[in-house]
Every structure is written in C-alpha cells, then in structure tokens.
Amino acid sequence: MTRLLLADDHTILRDGIRALLSAEPDLDVVGEASNGAEVLALLETTPVDVVLMDVQMPVLDGFATMPELRLRFPEVRVLVLTMLDHENYVARMLEAGALGYVLKNAAISEITHAIRTVAAGNPFLCTEIGLNMLYKAVAQRPGTEDSTAEGHSGADLTARELEVLKLIAEGLTNGEIADKLFTSKRTIETHRQNIIAKTQAKNTAALIKLAVSRGLIS
Known part of the structure; x- marks a missing residue:
C-alpha cells in the first residue's frame, strides 16, 4: 500500500x-x-x-x-x-x-x-x-533554424496564453481577465507566469512590446 x-x-x-x-x-x-x-x-x-x-x-x-x-x-x-x-x-x-x-x-x-x-x-x-522538451531539442539542433529567439518572441505560447497576453497588453488586471475568459484568477496568474517564463519578459512593458510584435495589438 x-x-x-x-x-x-x-x-x-x-x-x-x-x-x-x-x-x-x-x-x-x-x-x-x-x-x-x-x-x-x-x-x-x-x-x-x-x-x-x-x-x-x-x-x-x-x-x-x-x-x-x-x-x-x-x-x-x-x-x-x-x-x-x-x-x-x-x-x-x-x-x-x-x-x-x-x-x-x-x-x-x-x-x-x-x-x-x-x-x-x-x-x-x-x-x-x-514531448514538448523533445520537440524543442529537435528544433534547436545544429543546422536547424534558431528557434530560441523565435521562442522568446512568443512563438511557443499556447493559444490561451496569447489570448491572455493580449488582454494584459490592453491593461486588464488578472481578475478582469479571469472574468472575461470565464475562469479563475489563479488560472490567469498561472498563464501569466508561463508567459513570463517562456518569453523571459521582465515587466509588463516588455509583454506589451511582445504583443505588438505578434500583431495582437496595434
């Protein structure tokens, strides 16, 4: 047992x-x-x-x-x-x-x-x-296109993380985003942490710049 x-x-x-x-x-x-x-x-x-x-x-x-x-x-x-x-x-x-x-x-x-x-x-x-680690390792093998910079630009964000990123860039709080997406504030906080970890953005301004580069906001 x-x-x-x-x-x-x-x-x-x-x-x-x-x-x-x-x-x-x-x-x-x-x-x-x-x-x-x-x-x-x-x-x-x-x-x-x-x-x-x-x-x-x-x-x-x-x-x-x-x-x-x-x-x-x-x-x-x-x-x-x-x-x-x-x-x-x-x-x-x-x-x-x-x-x-x-x-x-x-x-x-x-x-x-x-x-x-x-x-x-x-x-x-x-x-x-x-599988995610395997795909990333394969993508970063010598002779393949450098995916690191692409990943830091947000290419490896999920569809939901991109949606959260757009709302962060629009100035919404975690609570407001949670209400808008019909989920919990804790879930949004997790998405935000994943976005920061994947993009290595240091602050909200960097996240807004990322959202602009991804065409999420003008």
Whole structure:
C-alpha cells in the first residue's frame, strides 16, 4: 500500500483527486495540506510514502518546501502535480529533489502510473512535458533554424496564453481577465507566469512590446 499526502491549496482539487484515487486499492490518501508548511507539519506525525504536491501554494510554495522536505524527510518521495508546464519550472523542481512531474490535465491513468513509478523510486515525467522538451531539442539542433529567439518572441505560447497576453497588453488586471475568459484568477496568474517564463519578459512593458510584435495589438 502506497501512502499519499495531497498538497494543493484548492480544496475542490484535493477532493477530486481523493475521489479518483479511491478506486485504486493500492493507493491510500492519508493526509491533505493546503501549503508547504502544512506538508512539513503533517510529515512529522504521519507516515507518508509519496507527496503529491503543487508548485503554486501560499505560505510556502513548492520551490521553498522541497529543500526542507528533502533535508528532514529524505525517505519521502515527491511527485509534482501542477499546471506549470515550462521546462524552467520542471528543471527547478527536479533539481530540488522531486522525483516526478505531471500536469493536472493528465489522464488519471497517467497520474496513477506516475504515483506508482515514483513510489518505486523511479523518476517520472509526464508525456506532454516530455514531448514538448523533445520537440524543442529537435528544433534547436545544429543546422536547424534558431528557434530560441523565435521562442522568446512568443512563438511557443499556447493559444490561451496569447489570448491572455493580449488582454494584459490592453491593461486588464488578472481578475478582469479571469472574468472575461470565464475562469479563475489563479488560472490567469498561472498563464501569466508561463508567459513570463517562456518569453523571459521582465515587466509588463516588455509583454506589451511582445504583443505588438505578434500583431495582437496595434
């Protein structure tokens, strides 16, 4: 039996994952946390094999939690479950000691496979991220067109990220963009972080310049 700790600041997401995992006889959710500080406190008293943890959390996020978790609980394995898909985030969490990384839009079959893989002490990278990294590596091979500058100009942004970029450039706040796109403010914040990571823009002015270069605004 693999004992799991779910760490995500959205209660509804934790409830959903717990419900889905209840059908797996070898997986047992023994605790929940809404931030990294709660994760560390629970690990003091609760035997856990795998922490299924988001990166974006209040109080103590995934980046800040990992070093302390690895130091104090080296036997506990961490599988990141997040919306952040840029390789910078993947690399930072894996370098900090996470054993696996899977996106929240993955099928439950992939998530359960990831849990079992990490529980066995083996690394795991979800299919979508693995393919994205492969495509980028192929595009940047010697003899191919330089995709780095193109990527920094926004060529690797998703359709939704381009839509969010346009609204940012129009001066809308994260809350206003969320209302306009019928989604949550947290989702927009994630899209914004992905845009900044992919474009390496340092501020809103740089994002506006990018939007103009992409023809999103005049």
